[in-house]
Amino acid sequence: MQAKLSTMFQSLQVRNYRLFASGQLIKLIGVWMMFIAQDWLVLELSDNSATALGVVTALQFTPVLLLTLLSGRLADRYDKRVLLFAANAFWTVLALGMAMLVLTDMVQLWHVFAFAALLGTANAVETPVRQAFVSELVGTPLLPNALSLNAAVFNSARIVGPAVAGLAIAAFDVGPVFLFTALSSIAPLVNVVRMRTAELHRDALLPRDERAPARVVDGLRYVWRRPDLLLPMAVMSVIGMSLFNFQLTLAALAKTVFHTGAASFGLFSTALAVGALGGALSGTGRRSRPSVWLVLGAAIACASFGTLVGFASTYWLVVALLVPTGFFMVFFAQAANQRVQLGVDAAFRGRVMALWVLVFLGTNPVGAPLIGWVAEHFGAGASIWMGGLISLTTALIALTWQLRRSGARVRFRVLPMPRFYVVSANS
Numbered sequence: 001m002q003a004k005l006s007t008m009f010q011s012l013q014v015r016n017y018r019l020f021a022s023g024q025l026i027k028l029i030g031v032w033m034m035f036i037a038q039d040w041l042v043l044e045l046s047d048n049s050a051t052a053l054g055v056v057t058a059l060q061f062t063p064v065l066l067l068t069l070l071s072g073r074l075a076d077r078y079d080k081r082v083l084l085f086a087a088n089a090f091w092t093v094l095a096l097g098m099a100m101l102v103l104t105d106m107v108q109l110w111h112v113f114a115f116a117a118l119l120g121t122a123n124a125v126e127t128p129v130r131q132a133f134v135s136e137l138v139g140t141p142l143l144p145n146a147l148s149l150n151a152a153v154f155n156s157a158r159i160v161g162p163a164v165a166g167l168a169i170a171a172f173d174v175g176p177v178f179l180f181t182a183l184s185s186i187a188p189l190v191n192v193v194r195m196r197t198a199e200l201h202r203d204a205l206l207p208r209d210e211r212a213p214a215r216v217v218d219g220l221r222y223v224w225r226r227p228d229l230l231l232p233m234a235v236m237s238v239i240g241m242s243l244f245n246f247q248l249t250l251a252a253l254a255k256t257v258f259h260t261g262a263a264s265f266g267l268f269s270t271a272l273a274v275g276a277l278g279g280a281l282s283g284t285g286r287r288s289r290p291s292v293w294l295v296l297g298a299a300i301a302c303a304s305f306g307t308l309v310g311f312a313s314t315y316w317l318v319v320a321l322l323v324p325t326g327f328f329m330v331f332f333a334q335a336a337n338q339r340v341q342l343g344v345d346a347a348f349r350g351r352v353m354a355l356w357v358l359v360f361l362g363t364n365p366v367g368a369p370l371i372g373w374v375a376e377h378f379g380a381g382a383s384i385w386m387g388g389l390i391s392l393t394t395a396l397i398a399l400t401w402q403l404r405r406s407g408a409r410v411r412f413r414v415l416p417m418p419r420f421y422v423v424s425a426n427s
Contacts, residue, residue: 008145008281008284009149009284010142010145011137011138011142011145011146011149012149014137014138014142014199015196015199016137016195016196016199016200017134017137017138017146019191019192019194019195020133020134020137020188020191020192020195021149021150021153022187022191023187023188023189023190023191023192024150024153024154024157024188025153025156025157026184026187026188027088027184027185027187027188028153028154028157028161029157029160029161029164029184030095030161030180030181030182030183030184030185031157031161031181031184031185032157032160032161032162032165032269033161033162033164033165033168033177033180033181034095034165034177034178034181035161035162035165035247036161036162036165036166036169036177036269037165037169037174037177037178037181038056038112038115038116038174039053039056039247039248039251040169040174040251041102041107041112041174042056042109042112043251043255045107045108045109045112046109048255048256049376050248050252050256050372050373050375050376050380051369051372051373051376052109052372053248053251053252053372054248054368054369054370054371054372054373054375055113055368055369055372056112056113056116057116057245057247057248057368057369057372058368058369059113059116059117059120060116060117060119060120060123061120061368062117062120063117063120063121063123063124064120064123064124064127064357064358065358066124067121067124067125068124068127068128068354068355068357068358069219069220069351069354069355069358070354071124071125071127071128071129071354072128072132072219072350072351072352072353072354072355072357073219073350073351073354074125074129074350075128075129075132075133075349075350075351075353075354076132076219076347076348076349076350076351077350080129080132080133080136080350081133081192081195081197081200083125083126083129084126084129084130084133084188084192085189085192085193086125087122087125087126087129088122088126088185088188088189088192089189090121090122090125091119091122091123091126091185092182092185092186092189094115094118094119094122095178095181095182095185096182097115098111098115098178098182099175099178099179099181099182102174102175102178103175103176103178103179127357128350128353128354128356128357129350131337131341131353131356131357132349132350132353134146134147134150135201135341135346135349136200136201137200137201138201139201140201140342143338143341143342144283144286144288144289144338144342145284145286147283147334147337147338147341148280148281148283148284148286148334148338149280149284151276151279151280151283151330151333151334152277152280152281152284154276154280155273155276155277155279155280155326155330156273156277159270159273159274159277161269162267162268162269162270162273163267163269163270165177166267168180218348218351219348219351219352219354219355220351220355222345222348222351222352223352223355226343227405228292228339228343229339229340229343229344229352231292231398231401231402232292232295232336232339232340233336233340233355233356233359234359234398235295235296235299235336235394235395235398236333236336236356236359236360237359238390238391238394239299239302239303239332239391239394239395240359240360240367241367242367242371242386242387242388242390242391243302243303243306243329243384243387243388243390243391244329244360245367245368245371245383245387246269246272247269248368248371248372248375249371249375249380249383249384249387250268250269250272252372252375252376252380252383253268253318253380253381253384254268256375256379256380257379257380257381258315258318260315267319268318268319268322271319271320271322271323271326272322272323272325272326272329273326274323274326275322275323275324275325275326275327275328275329275330276326276327276329276330277326277330278323278326278327279326279327279328279329279330279331279334280330280331280334282327282331283331283334283335283338286338288342289338289339289342289343290335290336290338290339291339292339292402293402293422294335295332295335295336295339296395296398296399296402297420298328298331298332298335299332299336299391299394299395299398300392300395300396300399301324301328301331301332302325302328302329302331302332302391302395303388303389303391303392303394303395304388304392305321305324305325305328305388306325306329306384306385306387306388306391307384307385307388307389307391307392308321308325308385308388309321309322309325309384309385309388310381310382310383310384310385310386310387310388311381311385312381333360337356340352340353340356341353367387371383371387374386403422406424407424408422408423408424409422409423410422410423411423
């Protein structure tokens with residue numbers, strides 16, 4: 001067990017990564033608390049409008065759609081550590097401003113809309129830089145472990161944050177939650193400054209006039225010529241747009257279908273995050289690039305459980321189904337992320353990861369308003385199961401395409417344990 005735990009958390013032995021992960025954990029707990037408070041505030045200010053929630057989500061992710069590819073260009077050209085500090089500093093200023101509006105009771109719905117758009121701008125710069133920076137913290141041998149621990153940190157925060165936020169909103173209202181978010185965002189700033197640049201795994205930056213242009217279009221062409229990168233990105237774009245809207249759909253489900261309070265809404269998010277943490281930790285022992293079959297199998301499982309959540313008719317059945325949904329959601333996303341990162345040349349990593357962030361998060365501006373409209377007119381449950389069926393169809397089409405392309409076949413084995421497996425054309 002000790003050896004297993006040592007392997008699972010191996011990247012934490014690297015000082016720079018330990019600083020990075022701890023700062024992210026503190027910040028993300030505050031961020032997830034803020035998400036819950038923001039959704040609750042929007043519902044209060046808009047008379048329980050799911051469409052308003054969809055607009056906020058769209059505004060939050062529209063800058064990701066517009067700016068992420070340019071951020072990837074910056075990540076391939078400039079010091080990622082400096083870029084990460086600047087983006088997090090901008091986020092801290094935004095969070096403090098929003099906290100003051102809420103605490104002074106001056107907040108209006110358009111303030112939340114503006115805050116969401118500015119927050120999205122900070123995330124559009126920070127996320128691809130952060131994704132690409134991980135390889136500099138630990139190097140290629142530990143990259144799969146570090147990426148899995150990143151997901152574990154994210155989902156640990158998603159367990160703690162919503163649960164604490166639900167109780168805090170019930171006890172103190174939303175204002176103190178926004179203030180805690182602002183204060184927690186200082187942690188990654190301090191830790192980025194404390195990192196030892198000499199221990200980063202990177203080549204020295206060239207003088208500015210000698211650096212490669214790092215054009216966005218070259219990154220797009222690079223991915224287009226790589227079907228092994230293009231397939232997981234294509235599947236992620238559809239699932240991300242149609243199913244990965246739980247921030248919106250669970251809020252609407254809790255308040256409009258089951259008529260619960262903030263604490264019960266937080267339990268939905270916590271159940272999803274418990275499963276997601278398990279999905280993240282299950283990949284920490286991986287040391288090689290995941291196969292395409294692993295990615296597609298996880299996508300099918302994720303879509304299947306997501307569909308069942310939409311059809312669930314009782315509160316506690318939803319809670320129970322959210323655990324495996326969260327597990328396979330993160331297991332799929334992490335396996336796809338690792339397949340992309342471990343298959344890309346270092347010179348293109350920033351731009352490719354920017355494209356990954358674009359398909360992972362940037363599709364939300366397209367899907368969120370539509371999902372919100374479906375939730376308002378046909379019910380929150382319908383918005384979930386429809387997204388699940390679209391995702392399942394996409395994953396099955398991708399599996400069929402990959403099987404035909406490779407000549408492989410899917411088989412089912414009953415003993416010693418029922419499971420599907422793939423037989424290659426040469427077997």
